[in-house]
Amino acid sequence: MKGSILIALLEKASLLVVLFLLISKLKAFKKIFEKDKYEIEDLIIISLIFTFLAIFGTYNGIVYMGSIVNTRVIAIVSSGILFGPIVSIPAGILAGVHRYLIDIGGITSIPCFLSSILAGILSGFLHGKIKKGYIELYGIIVGMISESFTMLLIYFMSKPHTMALDIIQTIYMPLLSGQIAIGFVVSIVEGIEKDKREIEARNKAEIRALQRQINPHFLFNSLNTIASFIRFDPNKARKLIINLSTYLRHNLESNENLISIEKEINQVKSYVEIVKARFGDLLNIEYDIDDIDIKIPSLIIQPLVENAVIHGILEGEEKGCVKISIKKINDKVRISVIDDGIGINQKIIDDLYNDKMPQNKIGLYNVHLRLKLFYEDGLKIKKLSKGTAIEFDVRG
Numbered sequence: 417m418k419g420s421i422l423i424a425l426l427e428k429a430s431l432l433v434v435l436f437l438l439i440s441k442l443k444a445f446k447k448i449f450e451k452d453k454y455e456i457e458d459l460i461i462i463s464l465i466f467t468f469l470a471i472f473g474t475y476n477g478i479v480y481m482g483s484i485v486n487t488r489v490i491a492i493v494s495s496g497i498l499f500g501p502i503v504s505i506p507a508g509i510l511a512g513v514h515r516y517l518i519d520i521g522g523i524t525s526i527p528c529f530l531s532s533i534l535a536g537i538l539s540g541f542l543h544g545k546i547k548k549g550y551i552e553l554y555g556i557i558v559g560m561i562s563e564s565f566t567m568l569l570i571y572f573m574s575k576p577h578t579m580a581l582d583i584i585q586t587i588y589m590p591l592l593s594g595q596i597a598i599g600f601v602v603s604i605v606e607g608i609e610k611d612k613r614e615i616e617a618r619n620k621a622e623i624r625a626l627q628r629q630i631n632p633h634f635l636f637n638s639l640n641t642i643a644s645f646i647r648f649d650p651n652k653a654r655k656l657i658i659n660l661s662t663y664l665r666h667n668l669e670s671n672e673n674l675i676s677i678e679k680e681i682n683q684v685k686s687y688v689e690i691v692k693a694r695f696g697d698l699l700n701i702e703y704d705i706d707d708i709d710i711k712i713p714s715l716i717i718q719p720l721v722e723n724a725v726i727h728g729i730l731e732g733e734e735k736g737c738v739k740i741s742i743k744k745i746n747d748k749v750r751i752s753v754i755d756d757g758i759g760i761n762q763k764i765i766d767d768l769y770n771d772k773m774p775q776n777k778i779g780l781y782n783v784h785l786r787l788k789l790f791y792e793d794g795l796k797i798k799k800l801s802k803g804t805a806i807e808f809d810v811r812g
Contacts, residue, residue: 422590424478425485429597432473432487436494437604439465443792449605450612454499463503466495470511470532474518481579482523483570485587487594488515489535489562494601496539497546497555504543508536523579527569535562551606552599559595563588615789635664641694656693662686667715674711677742677749681705684718684740691725699729700737706744712751712810713790719779720753720795720806728757728804736803745809752807760804765797780806 439445445465448458469491477486488511496504512532519525539558546554567584574580638660645653666683688701721738729736741752768784784794787808798805 421478421480421485421587422593425487425590425594428473428476428478429487429490429594431476432469432490433597433600433604435472436465436469436491436601440604440608446608449608456502459499459502462499463495463506466491466503467507467510470507471514474511474515480587481583482519483583483587484515484519484524484528485590487597488528488532489559489566489591490595490597490601492532492535493539493555493559493562493595494598496536496541496543497551497558497598498543498602498605500543501537501540504536504540505533506536508533523574524566524570524583527566527573530569531562531566534565535559538562552602555598555602556595559598560592563591563595566591618789637694638690641690645693652693656690659686659689663690675714677708677710677712680712680714680717681742683715684721687718687721695730698735699725700735702737702739704739704741704743706742706749708742708744708749710749710810713786716783716786717751717753719783723780724753724755724757724804724806727760728755730757732758748809748811750807750809752805754800754803754805756800756803759799759802760797762799765799768795768797 440449445461448454448461451458454462470488473487473491474484477484477488479485492504492508492511495507509532512529515532516525516529535558538561539555542554542558567588570580570584574583638656642653642656642660645656663683663686666679666686692699692701717740721740724738729738736755736757739752739754741750741754743750743752764780768781771785780795788794791808791810793809796807
């Protein structure tokens with residue numbers, strides 16, 4: 417009998433792990449698990465998730481002589497070890513109360529109620545006190561201690577005593593063995609964190625790559641433009657030198673993941689002043705910017721403006737306008753760069769959406785890729801009857 421219960425319980429524990437894995441893959445919950453710092457609302461949601469898993473474990477349990485052999489403690493302990501007492505104590509109380517209410521007067525209902533609360537308190541207390549690499553092991557140990565406490569309570573509280581002893585002898589070892597599932601739950605969350613770190617590392621590498629892509633032709637042409645202004649408009653030349661130094665400093669020094677949008681706009685304006693000085697009336701730039709205080713990825717707008725200027729307006733060899741728009745829309749901020757130039761080739765759009773780097777569009781592709789890494793959604797590009805509209809949304 418003990419062997420069949422062990423196999424059945426391991427199956428139930430595996431189902432619990434798979435269910436948590438599926439939940440962790442859902443977009444809304446994955447965003448929460450990926451956070452470096454949890455808000456109270458996040459912890460409430462996480463607690464409800466593990467409460468659901470604990471209650472599911474009870475309903476999915478194996479009935480043996482009035483007891484329910486289940487995976488409830490696995491969910492409670494996992495929540496505490498990973499997310500702390502704010503998550504695990506409510507989960508332990510709610511799951512424990514549920515266990516008591518579905519079997520009021522049952523031979524193990526009170527011991528299971530009390531041990532559920534203990535599991536929440538003990539695992540929550542250990543959160544943050546365990547070294548990386550040992551969390552799975554300590555989680556399994558806490559689960560075993562919690563189930564051992566259950567057996568102890570059954571021994572002293574459950575009547576008749578002979579039936580209590582039979583229950584303990586039959587279910588104790590399967591319950592201890594099932595706690596290995598805690599290690600798998602912990603590994604799933606740690607895997608999410610590892611993926612996030614890898615994404616951040618890739619993102620930083622891409623930022624550095626973009627910083628190294630200062631077009632030597634742009635620098636050469638800018639210096640020539642400044643040199644020409646020195647002869648007949650020294651004040652203008654002085655302003656252009658300041659613009660160029662601002663542009664270069666932002667490209668070379670910006671190594672933060674997120675910067676203020678004001679800083680990014682200053683970078684754009686420095687670039688714009690330099691190209692306008694070179695091309696004069698051929699280029700008109702319009703700004704439609706709301707007063708917004710948010711942080712965005714570094715070097716995310718200027719490459720879009722540069723793309724609009726070079727490939728949209730200048731390649732057409734006619735006068736053109738680039739409009740830069742930053743507008744608050746509900747809980748998001750929409751950033752748009754629209755030009756009335758020659759328009760983008762549809763193949764470039766298709767290649768971008770298929771994660772293929774379009775030829776001579778490394779800056780555009782880089783921005784698209786980094787936006788996807790930060791926000792999961794990249795650029796939205798639309799070919800207009802005259803020109804191109806490129807936009808993206810960030811959370812305000």
